[in-house]
Amino acid sequence: MNRLQLTGQTAQLLALRAGILVSLLACTGLATAQEVGGGSKGAVTGAAGGATADGANSSLERCDQALGTIGVVEDQNAGWYRTLQSYKLGSTVPVLRMMIQQSNCFVVVERGAAMQNMQMERQLQKSGEMREGSNFGGGQMVAADYTMNPSIQFSQNTGGIGGALGGLSRSLGALGALAGGIKTNEASTTLIMIDNRSGVQLAAAEGTAKNTDFALFGTAYGWAGAGAAGGYSSTPEGKIIIAAFADSYNQLVKVVRNYRAQTVKGGLGTGGALGVQGGSTPASPR
Numbered sequence: 096m097n098r099l100q101l102t103g104q105t106a107q108l109l110a111l112r113a114g115i116l117v118s119l120l121a122c123t124g125l126a127t128a129q130e131v132g133g134g135s136k137g138a139v140t141g142a143a144g145g146a147t148a149d150g151a152n153s154s155l156e157r158c159d160q161a162l163g164t165i166g167v168v169e170d171q172n173a174g175w176y177r178t179l180q181s182y183k184l185g186s187t188v189p190v191l192r193m194m195i196q197q198s199n200c201f202v203v204v205e206r207g208a209a210m211q212n213m214q215m216e217r218q219l220q221k222s223g224e225m226r227e228g229s230n231f232g233g234g235q236m237v238a239a240d241y242t243m244n245p246s247i248q249f250s251q252n253t254g255g256i257g258g259a260l261g262g263l264s265r266s267l268g269a270l271g272a273l274a275g276g277i278k279t280n281e282a283s284t285t286l287i288m289i290d291n292r293s294g295v296q297l298a299a300a301e302g303t304a305k306n307t308d309f310a311l312f313g314t315a316y317g318w319a320g321a322g323a324a325g326g327y328s329s330t331p332e333g334k335i336i337i338a339a340f341a342d343s344y345n346q347l348v349k350v351v352r353n354y355r356a357q358t359v360k361g362g363l364g365t366g367g368a369l370g371v372q373g374g375s376t377p378a379s380p381r
Contacts, residue, residue, distance in 0.1 A: 139337050140328075143196035151197040155341060156348040158200035163240035165288075166206030167191050175247040182332045187245055190327055190337055191344075195243070200348050204239045241297065244287045245343075247336060280331070281305040284339040286347050295363065298351050302342025304335045 141150025148157075167188045170176065179185070192203045205213065213236075220231035281303065288298040327333030360368055366376020373379065 139190055139194045139197075139341055141197065143193050146199050148197035148199070152341065154345070155194065155198055156200070156345045157198050158348065158352070160199075161202050162200055162351060163202070164204050164237055165195065165201040165241040165243055166204050166239040167195070167243045167245070168206055169245050173246065175249070178249055179247070179336075182330070184327065184330070184333055184336070187247075187327075187336070187340065191243070191245060191340060194341060194344055198344070198348060200351075201241070202237075204237050206239060206242075239291055242289045242291055244289065245340065246285045246287075247339070248283045248285070249281075280335060282332075282335045282339045284336065284343045286340070286343045288347065288351070293363070297354070298347055300343045300347035300350065302339045302344070302346060304338035304342060306331055306335050 139155070140152060141148060143149070143151070146161075169186060169188055171186075179187075188207060195201050196203050216225075217231050219225050220229060225231065282305075283301060283303045285299065285301050287296060289295070290297050327337050359365075361377055366374070366378055368378050370376050370378030370380060
């Protein structure tokens, strides 16, 4: 047996072992591995009630005291939101709001569709149809100190180790197809926090997540059939997105804990330090 034959047999043996490993991972339920922000974090889980969280992800940042009230508003006309709809995924707001409340860093106030129901109750109060003592009079709603605005950037099927492994084992039939079906899918998210009184951006944070899907005889457990499953807790797409948002939120909490207001000489909104000739601001050259 010459060296070339030995090298070819060694490559086939390595490919066979790789295919068997992938098969075992798929059969034992380890078909999908998730990484978030360089580490492993699961999806947002559990419940929140007031300052109490139950079953929350242990990696979620928490605060001893809330920093203010916040409303979550997403741009449903943005391209990323239309991409969500193509995966049969809806608004990110409900999960984000639960995550925020579990962290106890902000008190969440309603600024979405439920506002219509809140106004309806007040109209019923004014019409005289409510029972005495219902107490829906004015002056009870809580102001939102801040607004949080989410966005998503997608990156699908980056290949990763799948391409190399598939090329090595292409001659091994079913096992080669199995190994070649490894795909890595990624998403990055951004959270922007705005001060509602001034309109100033207080903080911004980006988070990332990826999962590796192991295909079984050409059918991936990850992205295939996700539309039928639906939901952020039941589809790989949804889990990646929420994991990325958890990473974004953790980064944002870390930075606002050490928040220090930006300052501009002369005060914010008075013209700034970069004046133009003939301008009316203090910085403008005469």
